[in-house]
Amino acid sequence: MVKWTFGLALAVWLAVLATLKLGIQPPIPASVLMLYMVLVTIAILVFVAADETRFGHFVAPLRAVYEGRVPRPVQVAVLVALPALAGWGTWLRVAPNFDAPFEPRVVHPEPPSTFTFNGRTVDQLTLKNPLREGADAESLARHTAAGKTTYYRNCFFCHGDALGGDGHFALALRPIPANFRDVGTISMLQESYVFWRISTGGPGLPNGATPWHSAMPVWQNYLTEEEIWQVILYIYEGSGSTPRTWDEGTGGHDH
Amino acid sequence: MIHPSSSPPVTPYALKGVYKGILKVSVMLALTYALISGLASILPAADYRELPLLGNRVAVWIPAQLHLMFAAFVLGVPIFAVITEIIGAVTKERRYDELAREFTKLLAMAYTVTAVLGCMLLALLVLLYPKFVGYMSELFKPTWLLYIVLIFGEVIVAYLYWYGWDTMQGRYKKWHIALGVLVNLWGTALLFVADAWVTFMMSPSGIDEANHLVSLWDAVANHTWMPINIHRLLANVAFGGAIAAAYAAVRFLNASTDEERARFDWMGYVGSFIAIGAFIPLPFAGYWLGREIYQFSEQMGVSMMGGSFAWLWILQASLIGSLFFAANFYLWLGMGRIPGANRYTKFQVLMILVLALGFLTWATPRSIIATGGEMAAMGGSHHPFLGLFGVMAAKNTAVNLMILTTFMSFMMYRRGNRIPVVPWATVGKALQALVVAVAVGIVLFYGVYSYFVPSLVRIGFSVYQVSAVLGAMAVFVAIDIPLLKGAREIGAIQWGKIAPRAQYALFFMAIVFTLLMGLMGYIRSGIRQYWHVYGRVADESAHAYTMSHGSATLIVSGIVLVFLLLIAGVFALTARQKDKRGDAPAQVALAGEDAR
Known part of the structure; x- marks a missing residue:
């Protein structure tokens, strides 16, 4: 087996490329495919070079070609194919296309330390949901129910009946609205973050978050502060998730 | 020639060295003070003064990072040295003592460079950011005094440690080791004090609404102080080991005799062993931070x-993944010079698979660069399949398995030429396999389960994963030590008989460690964004913006290059210094010796 190291390495490389290129839907963006293939190439090279026998068998065919111990047509084919492949790769990178240019995207735009809510400066660092802090079960249920009403009057058109980000308008928007049931969205965030996103909407996104041109309205123009906090209570309750919180007892200090 | 053990432990030669060290530091501090006072009286008073060309921020950044790298080196090397010295004293193998001595010799010059960079940093900070430095000085005044006391203490103990090396042998060895431990305690104290200032800027506490000091201890023991202390301490050991290994690699590649090759091959192995040993718990400390x-x-x-x-x-993920690749690559190639180790070659297929999959998972971005067409195909926010690998649940699982794999490479290397002969060997090996299998099971189970629970619960799971891996490693080693007692040796390790390309892995690791320090240092500092003290004291200078990643990484790379050149200079100049012991470093007999 080890004497086929070169062929096996090549076969593994091609198999991984084919799997990543054809086996995953929607297709993997080219930037990630490139990253993966570079890593796979390194992994294969590390593996073959980490053992003298394997390494010997890996370089043997290459040496045979370059030292002229293979038939001339094979030598010519390799020496033509390598620059041709490099040329093709270069062409793929520089050929003109009509796609929008690459732009880095940020899934969780970083919140500012302060933002303006109806002319008042809100400190993000200390912001907490006043309706949850120290609330009894009865008032929590009442506010959550009020939040549910607000949600279905305003938010569900985009964020969906079951908070899955699949409302009536969802597919008309890019990016599509957040799916609150996805563990990667609100369950990873503190309520203060969600309050900032709802209050300031798409226009409140920081520059670093472009081209995350969200269609989210600036809800502070339409809802009261209490209504926004109520909606937040509801989206966590309704999606079966909990806001990101910290066990203050383990941190050593309270801030 | 080692002096007889009856020699006095502290000779006039050692005292002279200490006086020289104290004088050097005193002169440097006095000159810095004079420079700062002189310039401050000439320059107009301002909250910020602007340095032309480089700009304030970059001007402070470069010496700060270089100072930190040298500080890490001068703190890491004594840890590395004293560990090696203790191994030498316990195993009675002279070559460990020689190795420790060879690296301690570097300290004097490395301290000088560290101090020069520290003075440059201090001067630039005070002159360019007078208002902010004034605030910090006032707040942390007692710690500044403590810091200066500690600097002198460190110089005295470290110079005694170095200059007393040859006289404190034999029955004085334990005192010399105690001195080495003291160097480390003193160095650690220095690190902790400096960390207090840095971490206060990140996560301030102990001050009131008007930013006045309420409790100095609270300001020191802020949220990130202890995690950074531990993280840096471990990283310093890894860094010291990696630089030592790289030095050995260069010497190996330049060696002209088999004896030299054997010596530097062994030295590289010890350096990399300590580096990787300290590197393994580093991600856990990072998670805590x-x-x-x-x-x-x-x-x-x-x-x-x-x-x-x-x-x-x-x-960062790419760099750390590369470190795992390099460490395993080095160990696997090293197994080529261990008779009998080829019986473990078959496991390398599985191990590279775990490492590669782990690396791919770790490097999968959460925020993907995509064209308009690709974004439309993905439906906007993120890739529905790749998104699974972009979150911490997957990354925690990946890194834990990569750590376990690297640990297994070490264990196979260790066992390479030995076959256990104790009567319970089969049971022992089965138990070890079971422990590793259970750890893998726990890591995978909680990794998958993490996707179905809220974040608060998920964070708790990472503790289980880490505990499973650390626990498995501890149990494995605890079984391994008695298991290999009196083991049958297939043959001696053929030191020096390693492929030269293995040395490039050592060199690569040192560069990657240095790059990681620069990059992580930038992130740690950069996340304060436009604050001097996060959320409390705003940076109102023209440089209070977040740089483009391209510019920042260029500066980091430049700093790494300068550091490597400077450290190479320290090595070269120290090698040229006449060894006052009066003879060439003892060549160590290696044939038949087992380094593990």
Whole structure:
């Protein structure tokens, strides 16, 4: 087996490329495919070079070609194919296309330390949901129910009946609205973050978050502060998730 | 020739060395003070003074990072040295003592460079950021005094440690080791004090609404202080070991005799062993630090991991993944010079598979660079399949398995030429396999389960994963030691008979460690964004913006290059210094010796 190291390495490389290129839907963006293939190439090279026998068998065919111990047509084919492949790769990178240019995207735009809510400066660092802090079960249920009403009057058109980000308008928007049931969205965030996103909407996104041109309205123009906090209570309750919180007892200090 | 053990432990030669060290530091501090006072009286008073060309920020950044790298080196080397010295004293193998001595010799010059860079940093900070430095000085006044006392203490103990090496042999050895431990305690104290200032800027506490000091201890023991202390301490050991290994690699490649090759091959192995040993718990310390950052401020946490700095973490993941590759590559190649170790070659297929899959998972970005067409195909926010690998649940699982794999490479290397002969060998090996299998099971189970629970619960799972891996490693080693007692040796390790390309792995590791320090240093500092003291004292200078990643990483790379050149200079100049012992370093007999 080890004497086929070169062929096996090549076969593994091609198999991984084919799997990543054809086996995953929607297709993997080219930037990630490139990253993966570079890593796979390194992994294969590390593996073959980490053992003298394997390494010997890996370089043997290459040496045979370059030292002229293979038939001339094979030598010519390799020496033509390598620059041709490099040329093709270069062409793929520089050929003109009509796609929008690459732009880095940020899934969780970083919140500012302060933002303006109806002319008042809100400190993000200390912001907490006043309706949850120290609330009894009865008032929590009442506010959550009020939040549910607000949600279905305003938010569900985009964020969906079951908070899955699949409302009536969802597919008309890019990016599509957040799916609150996805563990990667609100369950990873503190309520203060969600309050900032709802209050300031798409226009409140920081520059670093472009081209995350969200269609989210600036809800502070339409809802009261209490209504926004109520909606937040509801989206966590309704999606079966909990806001990101910290066990203050383990941190050593309270801030 | 080693002096007889009856020699006095502290000779006039050693005292002269100490006086020289004290004088050097005193002169440097006095000159810095004079320079700062002189310039401050000439320059107009201002909150910020602008340095032409480089700009304030970069002007402070470069010496700060270089100072930190040298400080890490001068703190890491004594840890490395004293560990090696203790191994030498316990095993009675002279070559360990020689190795420790060879590296301690570097300290004097490395201290000088560290101090020069520290003075440059101090001068630039005071002159360019007078108002902010004034605030910090006032707040932390007692710690500054403590710091200066500690610097002198460190110089005295470290110079005694070096200059007393040859006289404190034999029955004085334990005192010399105690001195080495003291160097480390003193160095650690220095690190902790400096960390207090840095971490206060990240996660301030102990001050009131008007930023006046309420409790100095609270300001020192802020949220991120202890995690950074531990993280840096471990990283210093890894860094010291990696630089030592790289030095050995260069010497190996330049060696002209088999004896030299054997010596430097062994030295490289010991350096890499200590580096990787300290590197393995480093991600855990990093998670702790990350957790504390999030706990202090979610905004800061999101900036760091999900916001504008997220892409730098992909670079970090690539660098750390490369370290795992390099470490295993080196060990596997090293097994080629161990008779009998080829029986473990068959496991390398599985191990490279775990490492490669782990690396791919770790490098999978959460925020993907995509064209308009690709974004439309993905449906906007993120890739439905790749998104699974972009979150911490997957990354924790990946890194834990990569750590376990690297640990197994070490264990196979260790056992390479030995076959256990104890009567319970089969049971022992089965138990070891079971422990590793259980750890893998726990890591995978909680990794998958993490996707179905809220974040608060998920964070708790990472503790189980880490505990399973650390526990498995501890149990494995605890069984391994008695298991290999009196083991049958297939043959001696053929030191020096390693492929030269293995040395490039050592060199690569040192460069990657240095790059990681620069990159992580930038992220740690950069996430304060436009604050001097996060959320409390704003940076109102023209440089209070977050740089483009391209510019920042260029500066980091430049700093790494300068550091490597400087450290190479320290090595070259120290090698030229006449060894006052009066003879060439003893060549160590290696044939038949087992380094493990």
